[in-house]
Amino acid sequence: MFTLNKIGQNRMKILAVGAHPDDIEIFMYGLLSVCKNRGDKISLMVATDGAAGDVKSSNGLTSVRELETKKALKNLGHITMLGLPDGKLLESMNALDNIRKAIYTENPDIIVTHAPEDYHSDHRALSNYVEDAAGFRFPIIFADTLMGINFNPDFYIDITNFFHCKKKAIMCHKSQSPEKFVSAMKLMNRYRAAQCNAPKLNYAEAYRFNKKFPFVDLRSLLPNPPLLKPFY
DSSP states (O other): OOEEOTTSOEEOEEEEEESSTTHHHHHTHHHHHHHHHTTOEEEEEEEEOOTTSOOSOOTTHHHHHHHHHHHHHTTTOEEEEEEEOTTOGGGOTTHHHHHHHHHHHHOOSEEEEOOTTOSSHHHHHHHHHHHHHHTTTSOEEEEOOGGGTTOOOSEEEEOGGGHHHHHHHHHTOGGGOTHHHHHHHHHHHHHHHHHTTOOTTOOEEEEEOOOBTTBSOOGGGSOOOOOOOOOO
């Protein structure tokens, strides 16, 4: 499914699937940046149009959020906006078919998406859609929930060198009062690094996967965890 590049790293096609404009930036940007830096090809998919977002003005919100997303993610890879209804993803009759078609078109080596226990109904619905669409053809890893609630990680990814890029990407979403998400991720990603006993000013994102045939161990596909230091 993937080949090794000259320095022995995995060169893969990675597909990130977020429910709303800004979700990829908040929950997955660090991992994707690390993967991009090691030579992987990144594709990005946003399921909903973002029309129900927390906004200062509702005028032309869909277009505003699409422009914010394109600005935030322009350095990562190709972006597909599916335009499904924000806040009503579970009720959307064609959501699963659209998501399945988009995934098969990309034909990724691995998919990154929301955890099925996350706080937002669209996140949960998307997680289930992606898992159904992927079947046993594509392995999936699930991103941390907001503030880590009910999430038990399998993997920790060191994003220290890219955390400033993550903050910058989140701040592109001016319509969503992004400062609150920057603050939340600074706390969350520092906490995940601290769980690994990483030094101060280090940051990490956490991920999980559901073991199922034929994908029972995905560690070799992922970037490195934070470096450990002795604990005395």
